[in-house]
Amino acid sequence: MRTALARIRGVLKRTAIPAALTGALVLSGGGPAGAIPQDAAGNVTGNAERGRPMFESYKCYACHGYEGETGSPRLVPMTLTQEAFIAYVRSPRTLGMPNYSSVPVQTLADIYAYIESITPDAPPAESIPLLNSVLEELEED
Amino acid sequence: MSESPQDNKKRNVPRRDFFKSAAAGAAAIAATGPAETAEAASPAPARPAVLPPTVAQAQAELGGSGAQVGAGPGRGFASDFMVDVLRSLDIDYAAINPGSSFEGIHESMINHGGNTRPEIITCLHEEAAATMCHGYAKASGKPMMAMFHGTVGLLHAGMGIFQCWADRVPAIYLVAHNRNPTSVVNRPHSAQDMGALVRDFVKWDDEPTTLERFAASAVRGYRIAMTPPRGPVLLVVDSGLQDMRVEDPSSLRIPELSMASPPQGDTNAVREAARMLVDAERPLIRLGKLAWTSEGWDRMIELAEALQAPVDVGGYGGWADFPSRHPLYGSGGPDYAPDVILGLELNDMTGDVRRARANGGRTIGVCAEYLFQGSNIHDFGNYAELDLTIAADGEATLPSLIEEVRRLTTPERRRELEERGAGIGRAHAAARTAAVREGRFGWNKSPVSVPRMVAELREQVRNDDWAMVSGYQFTGPWQRRFLNFDRRHRYNGDSGGFGIGYDSPASVGAALANKGTGRLSIGIVGDGDLNFSPGVLWTAAHHRIPLLLVVHNNRGYHAEVMIVERVAGRRGRGLDQSHIGNVFVDPEISYAKMAEGYGMYSEGPIENPDDLGPAFARALERVRAGEPALVDVVSQPR
Ligand SMILES: Cc1ncc(C[n+]2csc(CCOP(=O)(O)OP(=O)(O)O)c2C)c(N)n1
Numbered sequence: 001m002r003t004a005l006a007r008i009r010g011v012l013k014r015t016a017i018p019a020a021l022t023g024a025l026v027l028s029g030g031g032p033a034g035a036i037p038q039d040a041a042g043n044v045t046g047n048a049e050r051g052r053p054m055f056e057s058y059k060c061y062a063c064h065g066y067e068g069e070t071g072s073p074r075l076v077p078m079t080l081t082q083e084a085f086i087a088y089v090r091s092p093r094t095l096g097m098p099n100y101s102s103v104p105v106q107t108l109a110d111i112y113a114y115i116e117s118i119t120p121d122a123p124p125a126e127s128i129p130l131l132n133s134v135l136e137e138l139e140e141d
Numbered sequence: 142m143s144e145s146p147q148d149n150k151k152r153n154v155p156r157r158d159f160f161k162s163a164a165a166g167a168a169a170i171a172a173t174g175p176a177e178t179a180e181a182a183s184p185a186p187a188r189p190a191v192l193p194p195t196v197a198q199a200q201a202e203l204g205g206s207g208a209q210v211g212a213g214p215g216r217g218f219a220s221d222f223m224v225d226v227l228r229s230l231d232i233d234y235a236a237i238n239p240g241s242s243f244e245g246i247h248e249s250m251i252n253h254g255g256n257t258r259p260e261i262i263t264c265l266h267e268e269a270a271a272t273m274c275h276g277y278a279k280a281s282g283k284p285m286m287a288m289f290h291g292t293v294g295l296l297h298a299g300m301g302i303f304q305c306w307a308d309r310v311p312a313i314y315l316v317a318h319n320r321n322p323t324s325v326v327n328r329p330h331s332a333q334d335m336g337a338l339v340r341d342f343v344k345w346d347d348e349p350t351t352l353e354r355f356a357a358s359a360v361r362g363y364r365i366a367m368t369p370p371r372g373p374v375l376l377v378v379d380s381g382l383q384d385m386r387v388e389d390p391s392s393l394r395i396p397e398l399s400m401a402s403p404p405q406g407d408t409n410a411v412r413e414a415a416r417m418l419v420d421a422e423r424p425l426i427r428l429g430k431l432a433w434t435s436e437g438w439d440r441m442i443e444l445a446e447a448l449q450a451p452v453d454v455g456g457y458g459g460w461a462d463f464p465s466r467h468p469l470y471g472s473g474g475p476d477y478a479p480d481v482i483l484g485l486e487l488n489d490m491t492g493d494v495r496r497a498r499a500n501g502g503r504t505i506g507v508c509a510e511y512l513f514q515g516s517n518i519h520d521f522g523n524y525a526e527l528d529l530t531i532a533a534d535g536e537a538t539l540p541s542l543i544e545e546v547r548r549l550t551t552p553e554r555r556r557e558l559e560e561r562g563a564g565i566g567r568a569h570a571a572a573r574t575a576a577v578r579e580g581r582f583g584w585n586k587s588p589v590s591v592p593r594m595v596a597e598l599r600e601q602v603r604n605d606d607w608a609m610v611s612g613y614q615f616t617g618p619w620q621r622r623f624l625n626f627d628r629r630h631r632y633n634g635d636s637g638g639f640g641i642g643y644d645s646p647a648s649v650g651a652a653l654a655n656k657g658t659g660r661l662s663i664g665i666v667g668d669g670d671l672n673f674s675p676g677v678l679w680t681a682a683h684h685r686i687p688l689l690l691v692v693h694n695n696r697g698y699h700a701e702v703m704i705v706e707r708v709a710g711r712r713g714r715g716l717d718q719s720h721i722g723n724v725f726v727d728p729e730i731s732y733a734k735m736a737e738g739y740g741m742y743s744e745g746p747i748e749n750p751d752d753l754g755p756a757f758a759r760a761l762e763r764v765r766a767g768e769p770a771l772v773d774v775v776s777q778p779r
């Protein structure tokens with residue numbers, strides 16, 4: 001718990017993506033398709049570890065929560081395929097969602113991998129007494 | 142107060158002794174009259190290098206009027222009468238930040254009025270004073286007053302006055318200045334046309350030049366403020382006028398207050414509206430700022446039930462005058478495309494018109510604002526092409542509209558409407574339950590999720606007669622999902638002008654109105670919001686205003702992070718930079734310590750969600766005992 005918060009502090013203080021990470025981005029950026037890691041089916045393969053700081057730096061947390069679970073819309077559990085996710089964030093259909101078309105495909109695949117790696121912290125509502133009591137109240141109405 | 146001994150040693154005169162001698166000096170002046178007279182009567186002393194100022198000089202420098210001290214028996218001062226006028230209007234509180242331009246009224250409130258009705262509420266910023274009036278009026282149904290120093294105080298107050306106006310809430314604002322300024326200090330605090338500074342966002346302003354005119358203007362201003370569409374009024378008072386002697390107070394008369402009845406919709410127009418609504422297949426009622434009274438709240442339920450139509454209270458901006466657990470609360474479900482939209486006290490229906498027309502539908506607006514519009518910054522650019530425009534007060538028009546709807550509803554139509562209502566109720570119930578379940582995501586996360594924060598709070602107050610006195614802002618949807626807003630006083634509306642900085646002082650103002658009523662006032666405010674007028678925490682502590690203030694501390698202006706990110710995305714650059722100018726992290730701000738510094742009980746910063754329930758419980762113990770308390774919750778952004 002502490003580390004999550006400490007990390008968030010770091011994110012908010014950071015003024016730009018760390019140089020080490022930007023280097024990786026430049027390499028994977030607009031370069032030839034061959035430079036981008038792909039799986040057997042020709043899909044770009046993402047790296048969750050690289051994706052986490054990108055998720056934070058690109059302010060995904062501002063609407064979707066520090067770990068993609070709060071805010072709206074919720075990203076965890078992820079319901080889109082990687083392809084649909086990348087297509088969407090590069091050309092969003094809602095006004096609220098920023099356009100990430102300038103972000104390299106590899107980085108978006110990394111962010112996708114990170115979101116997919118998050119285990120939801122979502123006990124059933126009925127098992128949470130505070131929520132269950134609201135549900136009970138609704139049933140009475 | 143807590144000066145260290147070292148500080149005292151540094152000075153020749155210890156601070157406490159200075160106050161003693163200053164008080165003795167003041168007493169001597171009071172006893173002898175103006176210093177000039179005293180000087181003339183005594184032999185000339187050897188002149189010191191630096192002369193102490195004369196009373197006249199000192200008063201002129203401080204911006205005072207230089208009037209003589211001490212009224213004889215049976216005589217009074219004009220400002221005493223002014224206080225009597227304010228009392229006649231049943232004004233309980235006057236929020237002030239002091240200034241010499243209104244020293245006369247200030248002193249009269251204390252020594253003539255005994256500091257009751259109005260009781261002085263000490264504010265550390267005029268915006269807080271103006272905004273307290275805003276929150277207070279909505280919670281109590283009647284205005285309180287605030288008093289500002291010429292120019293400087295009024296400009297500080299401007300933002301609070303503007304939002305009160307934009308929210309159509311009554312307040313009595315008073316500003317004073319010197320019509321005949323005499324010094325380098327009071328000249329900038331005076332103006333040829335003081336009201337002009339805020340005229341664009343008060344309903345009416347006046348500068349009465351005599352005492353009789355002051356009385357008439359105050360009473361008239363009260364009526365103007367309270368006549369729909371309600372709004373703040375401003376009285377400009379000359380400091381010389383305040384200081385005039387009144388030889389025979391009995392010669393002065395306070396006019397009786399005669400309130401105007403609120404405008405009701407024209408009979409034929411109301412009949413036409415009822416016909417459109419009863420015939421509609423999918424009517425939708427949208428609410429703005431409707432119910433001033435709990436009767437209005439009850440009437441609104443009657444109308445919705447008579448029509449079996451969904452009631453959409455909106456998010457930001459409105460007052461949400463409909464029970465949040467009523468089966469008709471909502472917008473009818475995902476597939477409900479309204480063919481008639483009725484807006485009640487909804488000043489901007491441009492979006493509704495677009496929406497209705499897209500389905501070939503029609504729109505009706507009942508709003509007092511069609512009767513009165515400011516010219517400059519009032520709903521700038523808002524013209525809605527309504528099919529039926531009724532210039533009348535929504536709340537006052539409800540009874541006749543309900544009656545017409547009932548008259549036009551045949552038993553057969555009634556059965557159809559009930560069937561429709563039952564379907565809407567089922568759709569709403571399903572959506573409501575699903576929305577509550579959403580709260581479980583990130584339940585144990587730190588920083589604390591917004592639903593967790595609201596659910597922990599609900600648990601602590603569910604058996605209280607609570608009142609949410611802050612606006613909808615950024616936690617509103619979760620409040621609506623978890624808490625049962627089943628009475629008019631459960632929610633006190635929003636800022637009106639979408640200006641940040643409203644929630645904290647408005648919460649204190651509304652809590653002042655709720656003090657002594659048995660209601661438990663709760664404000665959930667953004668960290669950004671609280672930073673505009675943090676001094677209001679001291680006001681709450683000093684005046685023992687019971688209020689639980691919860692800080693939704695997401696360490697910055699998160700709304701703006703998202704906005705800058707969107708622009709960067711559009712422009713395809715710097716998508717990792719949008720926190721610049723938008724976050725408070727280096728250093729972090731502790732709102733718990735801030736509250737402590739202002740003398741208010743506080744808890745936090747709380748980062749672990751499991752600590753939240755007990756912290757709320759401890760804070761609420763204080764609030765229930767009559768004090769304010771603050772809980773600083775480090776939370777997820779949204
Ligand atoms: C007086 C004023 N200044 C600036 C803004 C722009 N603004 C809109 S939302 C917002 C952020 C408010 O911060 P906070 O209250 O902490 O809410 P958060 O978005 O962080 O939840 C700002 C600065 C405004 N609406 N009003």
Ligand SMILES: [Mg+2]
Pocket residue numbers: 667668669693694695696697698699
């Ligand atoms: Mg904030």
